[in-house]
Amino acid sequence: MGLLRRFLLACSRNERLARRLPRLGPVRRAVRRFMPGEELEDALAAAERLDDSGATSLLTLLGENVADRNEAREVAESYTEMLRNVEARKLPAEISVKPTHLGLDLGEAVALRGLRTLAGEAAALGNFVWIDMEGSPYLDPTLGLYHTLREEHDNVGVCLQAYLYRTPDDLEALLPLEPAIRLVKGAYLEPAEIAHPDKKDVDRAYLTLAGRLLDAVAGGRARAAFGTHDSRLIEAIRREAPARGVAPDGFEVQMLYGVGREEQRRLLREGTPLRILISYGPAWFPWYMRRLAERPANLWFVLRSAFRR
Numbered sequence: 555m556g557l558l559r560r561f562l563l564a565c566s567r568n569e570r571l572a573r574r575l576p577r578l579g580p581v582r583r584a585v586r587r588f589m590p591g592e593e594l595e596d597a598l599a600a601a602e603r604l605d606d607s608g609a610t611s612l613l614t615l616l617g618e619n620v621a622d623r624n625e626a627r628e629v630a631e632s633y634t635e636m637l638r639n640v641e642a643r644k645l646p647a648e649i650s651v652k653p654t655h656l657g658l659d660l661g662e663a664v665a666l667r668g669l670r671t672l673a674g675e676a677a678a679l680g681n682f683v684w685i686d687m688e689g690s691p692y693l694d695p696t697l698g699l700y701h702t703l704r705e706e707h708d709n710v711g712v713c714l715q716a717y718l719y720r721t722p723d724d725l726e727a728l729l730p731l732e733p734a735i736r737l738v739k740g741a742y743l744e745p746a747e748i749a750h751p752d753k754k755d756v757d758r759a760y761l762t763l764a765g766r767l768l769d770a771v772a773g774g775r776a777r778a779a780f781g782t783h784d785s786r787l788i789e790a791i792r793r794e795a796p797a798r799g800v801a802p803d804g805f806e807v808q809m810l811y812g813v814g815r816e817e818q819r820r821l822l823r824e825g826t827p828l829r830i831l832i833s834y835g836p837a838w839f840p841w842y843m844r845r846l847a848e849r850p851a852n853l854w855f856v857l858r859s860a861f862r863r
């Protein structure tokens with residue numbers, strides 16, 4: 555892992571920077587590249603534009619590590635409001651939540667309460683809830699939450715990170731549940747004892763996991779979403795799918811709002827189902843630092859907007 559990437563990921567966890575940097579105009583302007591705005595209305599308007607272009611979407615309210623029960627309850631209420639707005643506007647938008655935003659730091663029972671509320675509300679509205687995967691200390695609790703929730707609801711999915719050595723075993727353990735899985739490379743700073751430090755090993759692990767997931771889709775035992783902008787990986791998956799008995803629209807690619815726009819248009823033209831993750835809300839600092847770390851060249855946009863009038 556590059557030094558700059560490591561530095562940016564360390565910054566993402568720095569509380570003092572989290573308080574100060576978001577006040578700076580250039581940083582606020584640069585973040586707009588990845589986020590349509592801070593309000594729910596901004597996210598819904600973006601989802602409408604994406605719908606017009608043929609893409610579905612995934613909405614997430616930014617925030618993590620909530621340490622207050624009332625706040626955790628308010629986060630669940632915000633997501634409920636989001637689901638109702640999506641329904642009212644007939645948008646093809648699902649939701650994605652971080653367990654620590656729903657209070658996982660306060661105990662699994664707190665996060666489970668929030669997730670149950672959301673899964674129940676989403677089920678009543680014919681919608682779907684995705685659970686993000688955070689740093690490795692939250693892995694086992696998050697998988698535990700998913701197990702419990704999946705036994706109660708069909709409309710829930712979870713994210714798995716290809717950079718972790720243990721993910722092949724976690725995938726096998728989830729398959730009997732007929733899960734929905736979003737496979738990503740992984741966005742957190744993890745030690746080499748538990749995660750592949752080299753990108754090429756992460757990519758190789760991703761492809762192997764993707765094959766296993768496609769087999770489960772072919773057997774009618776999973777829903778697969780490939781959360782990546784890596785066109786080489788996406789091409790390999792698109793080639794592999796028919797060979798494994800999965801139709802070209804039997805899986806979806808998920809990408810982040812504002813990333814890989816050209817690739818997004820190409821996938822839509824070629825008929826691959828594409829879902830765009832739209833993030834919004836005022837608590838964007840750690841999330842934005844992780845986006846910078848994914849492509850340190852994005853720092854250039856921050857600098858450019860610092861000099862723009």
Ligand code: FDA
Nearest residue numbers: 686687713738739740741781782783784808809810848849
């Ligand atoms: P890679 O990093 O190899 O990038 C492939 C190409 O895309 C490169 O050309 C690169 O420059 C470009 N690119 C990638 N990220 C960019 C960015 N931010 N800005 C500009 N260009 C960029 N992680 C996690 O740990 N838990 C989670 O729950 C999720 N959830 C999630 C949902 C969705 C829909 C996506 C797309 C991603 C996530 N992630 C995530 C993040 C994921 O783990 C990973 O960090 C990013 O997707 C970047 O990796 P890529 O697969 O895109 O490949």
